[in-house]
Amino acid sequence: MSSFDDLFRQESEQPAPRNDRPFDKDAWKQQKQEQREMVYAMIDDTAQTVAQDGAAFQKYLDVQSRFDRYSVANALLILAQKPDATRIADFDTWKEQGAYIRKKETGFYILEPGEEYQRDDGTVGISYNLKKMFDISQTGNSRKRETPTYPDDRTRIKALMDHAPVPIRISDALPDGTNALYRPDTREIQIRKGMDAGNIFRALSQELAHAEMDTGDGSYRRSDHAFRAYCVSYMLCKQYGVDTSGYRFDRAPQMLEGMDPQEIRAELSVIREAAGEISGRMNRMLSQQRQQIRQEPER
Numbered sequence: 001m002s003s004f005d006d007l008f009r010q011e012s013e014q015p016a017p018r019n020d021r022p023f024d025k026d027a028w029k030q031q032k033q034e035q036r037e038m039v040y041a042m043i044d045d046t047a048q049t050v051a052q053d054g055a056a057f058q059k060y061l062d063v064q065s066r067f068d069r070y071s072v073a074n075a076l077l078i079l080a081q082k083p084d085a086t087r088i089a090d091f092d093t094w095k096e097q098g099a100y101i102r103k104k105e106t107g108f109y110i111l112e113p114g115e116e117y118q119r120d121d122g123t124v125g126i127s128y129n130l131k132k133m134f135d136i137s138q139t140g141n142s143r144k145r146e147t148p149t150y151p152d153d154r155t156r157i158k159a160l161m162d163h164a165p166v167p168i169r170i171s172d173a174l175p176d177g178t179n180a181l182y183r184p185d186t187r188e189i190q191i192r193k194g195m196d197a198g199n200i201f202r203a204l205s206q207e208l209a210h211a212e213m214d215t216g217d218g219s220y221r222r223s224d225h226a227f228r229a230y231c232v233s234y235m236l237c238k239q240y241g242v243d244t245s246g247y248r249f250d251r252a253p254q255m256l257e258g259m260d261p262q263e264i265r266a267e268l269s270v271i272r273e274a275a276g277e278i279s280g281r282m283n284r285m286l287s288q289q290r291q292q293i294r295q296e297p298e299r
Contacts, residue, residue, distance in 0.1 A: 035130055039077065039109050044261035046076040051256035051264045054249040059083055061231060061249075064272055065238040068279055072268045074110045081108035085135040099139040107132035150241030151286060153197035159282040160204055160236075164189070166211045168204070179203035182210040184220045201242045205278065206233035212274045227255045228267075232275045239279060 050060040064075040066086060078085055088110075091101060101107075114127040151159065161168055166182070171190035174181055180191040180203035189207045191200070209232035214220040234247045256264055 032130070035109070036128075039111065039130060042080050043073050043076050043265075046080040047261040047264040047268075050076070050079070050252070050268075051259060052253050054252045057252035057256075058234075058247075058249045060268070061235055061271075062238060064268075065235040065275075068235075068239065068272075068276055070110070072265050072272055075268075075272075076265075077108070077110050082135050084137070087136040088133045090131060090133055094134060094139055099136075101134050101138055102140045105134065105138040107134050107138075109133070148241065155286070155289070156240055156242070157197060157200055157204070159240075159285045160201060160208065160278070162285040163281045164208060164211070180207045182207040182214075182222075184210075184214050184222075187211075187214075187216070198243050201240070202233055202237060202246075205236045206230060208278055209233060209274050212277050213270070227251065228271050228274065231271045232278070235271070235275045236278060236282075239275075240282070 046060075050057045060075065060079050063079045063083060063085075064070070064072070067075055067078060067088075070078070078088070082088075089097070091107070094101060109130045110133055111128040112131045114129045116124050116126055119125050150156065167188045169188055169190055170193045171181075172193070174190060174192050178192070179195060179199055180189060182189050189204070189211060191204060191207075195203070206229045209229035210220075210222065210225055212232075213225050213228065230247070231249075234244055236242075237244045237247075256267060259267065
């Protein structure tokens with residue numbers, strides 16, 4: 001009969017090393033502060049990069065379209081650390097979902113809101129904490145990247161039009177080469193009839209972005225928002241599976257020229273918020289439709 005005593009003897013002869021040093025709170029706080037400074041520097045550096053290179057700017061829009069609920073700062077962090085990420089969560093969340101992080105995989109940081117605090121001028125600010133995340137591609141259990149599913153053409157366009165901020169009307173009088181046009185004077189969108197689904201979505205999403213960014217005070221100038229609306233349209237197409245091969249972002253460095261990182265982030269926030277308003281309405285309509293289908297009795 002075999003003896004396995006040697007297994008236990010080896011363990012008792014070589015006890016695991018212990019860390020008897022007391023916890024150094026100041027050193028821990030210093031380490032956290034250095035990590036935060038590194039992350040904030042990464043945000044600024046990445047903002048500068050996307051402002052100077054059209055290809056990098058387009059990659060940022062790709063990330064922001066996939067993570068539309070994340071802030072511009074966090075989208076920039078994902079772009080800098082894990083640009084191909086599609087679904088992210090922290091270690092505990094993946095564990096709760098039955099997935100484990102593969103060995104040798106390193107996480108990446110985003111910021112999450114912490115506690116409120118009062119500034120010296122009396123205003124209230126929010127502190128942000130670092131949170132380590134992992135992409136689904138870094139998990140085991142044979143998990144694969146999920147293939148996104150998109151609504152059909154008619155449903156997608158109906159969702160885009162749902163609760164639009166201005167009326168949308170068919171027009172025979174649009175200039176040549178113009179598929180849709182937001183008119184701030186009449187607060188309506190005119191769209192060319194007879195177009196295919198892809199052109200309708202691309203043209204209409206861009207003009208809806210214009211309507212979304214118009215505050216209605218009479219000061220709206222199309223030229224001030226043309227690039228932003230173009231970006232919004234691209235993000236919505238990426239999010240809902242519409243062809244984006246015709247979009248070009250070579251002019252991005254020109255549009256963002258001379259801006260510091262904070263100004264770049266402010267510009268990106270305008271784009272993100274306009275896209276978020278439209279996609280939010282679309283998602284509510286699509287969610288209601290899915291719920292109705294589930295509730296329909298079988299025939």
